[in-house]
Amino acid sequence: MALLHVENLRKSFGGLMAVKDLSFHVEPGEIVGLIGPNGAGKSTVFNLIMGILKPDRGQIFFKGQEITHWPTYKIVNAGIARVFQIAQYFPRKTVYENVEISAIPNEIFTRAPDPTPKTLQSCERTGLCEHSSHENHCICREELPGMLPQGGLRRLELARAIGTDPELLLLDEPFAGLSPAEVDEISHLIASLRNEGQTIVLVDHNMRGVMRLVDRIVVLCFGEKIAEGTPEEVARNPQVQEAYLAGGGF
Amino acid sequence: MSSRAVRFSILGTTVIVMAVVAPFLPSKWMTTLTYAQIFAVYAMGWDILSGMTGQISFGHIFFVAVAGYTTGLLNLYVKWPIWATIPLGVMMAVLAGLLFSVPALRLRGPYFSLITLILPLAAARLVIILADWTGGELGKFGVAALCPFPDFKANQYCNYYSLWGVMTGVGLFLVWLSTSRVGKILEAIRENEEAVEAAGINTAKYKIFAFAVSACVVGLGGAFSVHANEAIFFNSLMSLTTSLEMIVASVIGGMGIIVGALWGGFLVRGGEQVIRELAQLKLPIGTEGLALSFLERWATLIFFTLLIILLFFARQGLLPLLAGLFRRRRGEVRGG
Amino acid sequence: MDQVFVIVERIVIYSVLISALYALVALGFTMIFGVGRVLNLAHGAFLMVGAYTAWFAQQYLHWNLYSAFALAVALCTLLGVVFYQGLVRHVQRSPIVTLIATLACALIIEELIKIFFTTNTQLLAPFISGSIEIHKTTVITNRIIAFGASWLAILLFWLFVHRARWGKVILATAQDHEGAALVGIDVRRVYTLTWAISGALAGIAGVFFASWVKIDPFMWRDPLIISFAIVVVGGLGSLKGSIVAAYLIGLLEVLMTYSPSIRVCFSFRCFEFLGSSWVGVSSLLVLIAILFIKPEGLFGRTE
Numbered sequence: 003m004a005l006l007h008v009e010n011l012r013k014s015f016g017g018l019m020a021v022k023d024l025s026f027h028v029e030p031g032e033i034v035g036l037i038g039p040n041g042a043g044k045s046t047v048f049n050l051i052m053g054i055l056k057p058d059r060g061q062i063f064f065k066g067q068e069i070t071h072w073p074t075y076k077i078v079n080a081g082i083a084r085v086f087q088i089a090q091y092f093p094r095k096t097v098y099e100n101v102e103i104s105a106i107p108n109e110i111f112t113r114a115p116d117p118t119p120k121t122l123q124s125c126e127r128t129g130l131c132e133h134s135s136h137e138n139h140c141i142c143r144e145e146l147p148g149m150l151p152q153g154g155l156r157r158l159e160l161a162r163a164i165g166t167d168p169e170l171l172l173l174d175e176p177f178a179g180l181s182p183a184e185v186d187e188i189s190h191l192i193a194s195l196r197n198e199g200q201t202i203v204l205v206d207h208n209m210r211g212v213m214r215l216v217d218r219i220v221v222l223c224f225g226e227k228i229a230e231g232t233p234e235e236v237a238r239n240p241q242v243q244e245a246y247l248a249g250g251g252f
Numbered sequence: 253m254s255s256r257a258v259r260f261s262i263l264g265t266t267v268i269v270m271a272v273v274a275p276f277l278p279s280k281w282m283t284t285l286t287y288a289q290i291f292a293v294y295a296m297g298w299d300i301l302s303g304m305t306g307q308i309s310f311g312h313i314f315f316v317a318v319a320g321y322t323t324g325l326l327n328l329y330v331k332w333p334i335w336a337t338i339p340l341g342v343m344m345a346v347l348a349g350l351l352f353s354v355p356a357l358r359l360r361g362p363y364f365s366l367i368t369l370i371l372p373l374a375a376a377r378l379v380i381i382l383a384d385w386t387g388g389e390l391g392k393f394g395v396a397a398l399c400p401f402p403d404f405k406a407n408q409y410c411n412y413y414s415l416w417g418v419m420t421g422v423g424l425f426l427v428w429l430s431t432s433r434v435g436k437i438l439e440a441i442r443e444n445e446e447a448v449e450a451a452g453i454n455t456a457k458y459k460i461f462a463f464a465v466s467a468c469v470v471g472l473g474g475a476f477s478v479h480a481n482e483a484i485f486f487n488s489l490m491s492l493t494t495s496l497e498m499i500v501a502s503v504i505g506g507m508g509i510i511v512g513a514l515w516g517g518f519l520v521r522g523g524e525q526v527i528r529e530l531a532q533l534k535l536p537i538g539t540e541g542l543a544l545s546f547l548e549r550w551a552t553l554i555f556f557t558l559l560i561i562l563l564f565f566a567r568q569g570l571l572p573l574l575a576g577l578f579r580r581r582r583g584e585v586r587g588g
Numbered sequence: 589m590d591q592v593f594v595i596v597e598r599i600v601i602y603s604v605l606i607s608a609l610y611a612l613v614a615l616g617f618t619m620i621f622g623v624g625r626v627l628n629l630a631h632g633a634f635l636m637v638g639a640y641t642a643w644f645a646q647q648y649l650h651w652n653l654y655s656a657f658a659l660a661v662a663l664c665t666l667l668g669v670v671f672y673q674g675l676v677r678h679v680q681r682s683p684i685v686t687l688i689a690t691l692a693c694a695l696i697i698e699e700l701i702k703i704f705f706t707t708n709t710q711l712l713a714p715f716i717s718g719s720i721e722i723h724k725t726t727v728i729t730n731r732i733i734a735f736g737a738s739w740l741a742i743l744l745f746w747l748f749v750h751r752a753r754w755g756k757v758i759l760a761t762a763q764d765h766e767g768a769a770l771v772g773i774d775v776r777r778v779y780t781l782t783w784a785i786s787g788a789l790a791g792i793a794g795v796f797f798a799s800w801v802k803i804d805p806f807m808w809r810d811p812l813i814i815s816f817a818i819v820v821v822g823g824l825g826s827l828k829g830s831i832v833a834a835y836l837i838g839l840l841e842v843l844m845t846y847s848p849s850i851r852v853c854f855s856f857r858c859f860e861f862l863g864s865s866w867v868g869v870s871s872l873l874v875l876i877a878i879l880f881i882k883p884e885g886l887f888g889r890t891e
Contacts, residue, residue, distance in 0.1 A: 078452035092443040103440045104451040106433045110461050166452045308684045355880040362627050362683045367879050374872040381865050384857040553699040556692045
């Protein structure tokens, strides 16, 4: 059974059809790339899955359960987490405190265990530890997120997403605005998450950048799916080449 | 200011000083501080909702009124004892808070604040319409006293320490809550609500909870104030000025840290008393001396002006400002 | 049957008259919000300053009402500019701080008036005293003047916004202040101008409000509530919506005045259900209901 299954999803803003009858599915353990030129509706798809936007029609299933009209927090607790393209953090909380919020359960009256170990684990998996710490013991950074470089912010976003124990991770343009060195770091990080068995959907407009990372690619153009398959198949597809040439190449 | 230990020790020191200092106070000051303690409870109650989540309420006096009128009127007409009517008053305030919060939280930012401003204004009109019961703007006397002593001095002590107990209890609970997981979530909501939702937290639930706690605490203060006054005073239960003074107190002390509101509450009410004392004096200027009695009427004005000045220059409030200075002197500030 | 007709006629005439004043009261408030996205909680206090200025000039300086009126409008215009340049400009970025600061200012003005003029209710002499008969309804002449002046002010304002060069600049800024800044409009000057206009409108409204109702240090609350109610019903920042809303609210208030009240009693203690004591409450309750049910306002919001 597919982990995520999107069926005939449609969303328009006024006269503009942002997503047009889109269907795709994600199997457990795979990395799917959702690519397309700018304005193809990729981020809208994520917003629809996360319940931030409501679709005009169509359905979204997660683990066989329909989640189309659920509120965001419920979708997150069901096991989907999303990394935003523009970092969404708490500017006056330290890195540790930022990550900690994801480790706190959505219960006011609870005897749930201390969130500290889980917070540290999230920091460790995303490499947000203090340099001065011991080899096998992570201490989260104590600085404010505003002092982190772009790559550090992306790690923080990943740490906050991982903290919710997602079965499916949605990454929105994880390489946007990063220096080449940082792109390498983050793609290593994503690769290591994949090796741990994490299912990921990755949005990018840059096809070459994600080719090495993904198992399968879904190509969007003006809200429609124009191709689907392994990276090699998609790269050979003439329709895709045309779309990318029209959209300024890749 | 973030650590739980720091906040608890500030709270502890303050309440211990308040407890020890009482017998040495002149009578006038004792009365002032008795009511300052209630006001500190209001300010802390305001802070747990508005200071922590950033949803600024202009209408917290509404919860004071709901609890105060409930306990006062039940006591007056149904003759129930205060140990029954005070909890009922608080329950009514919580209920009003819950009823109000569910739709109100759909409104964001300024719109939320607007509607909270309207609520006490509407309530005041209703109280006047129902004047046959509520006494309207004149209020009602003859409500059961908090303390049953015939002796004035004993009564004053009893009032002081009862309200000290309320303030200490509320302070301990709110400092604990504000530094617990719930407090962390509330702070996070203030900084970035979408990001909290993305962390799998139902922010509406937490905000409603904060609303209920806030209404409960402020209502508790209101209910006690009615019985300490032995009267329902329209002007103290319905005053828009008091509603805004809760914000003044919180902004002066520092928003969102509870102990800031506690200190701010004392600074506002204590400051007003200082101004009243000054008004008794005469400056040795001219042959007659310059009477300062005009100062008395300027007290509220001075505090609202101070609020605006703070909004301009020290929006974080005095306690965090002091803490910052203190830390800098000891060279503990990390980073740049 | 004749009796009913007289009452209906009276309700129609009174609500048409008062609604024009309400529209004028809300106009400055809605313009400040429409152009600068600022909710000015001191708007009612501006009206109060206008009212007290006119009263003071009349009572103590023995000016005639026309010069007193001119002084009130001039002072309120100045107050609008000073208020913007001295306060709002610096806190505008944070809507919440703006709300707190403007409300604090309203209370400061209330306190100042209490100090200098006591809490007593004052009366402002009307422009023209006496009353006239319209069909079978007696109307105080001064209220007809207030009605005429309100509509005149609204029409002049409309003409200014749609015809005058600076009016068009204001409109452009209201629609998109970043875009306006990009095409070389000095946005800060536009804001200053809107605050001046808003102050002047508040001054005019204040004098007529005072001669219609009363003058006391708490009088700023009603105009503020009316402004809220009107802009919330009419959609924040929309002029046409505001006028329609003013007429709805005016009608509701007048209906309340003339609706038969039901006396409800329990054991010799009574209250009036509906009737004239509900005049202020009804618009508040409508306001709360609309904010809860349809927060974007009945006629949508011009964003």
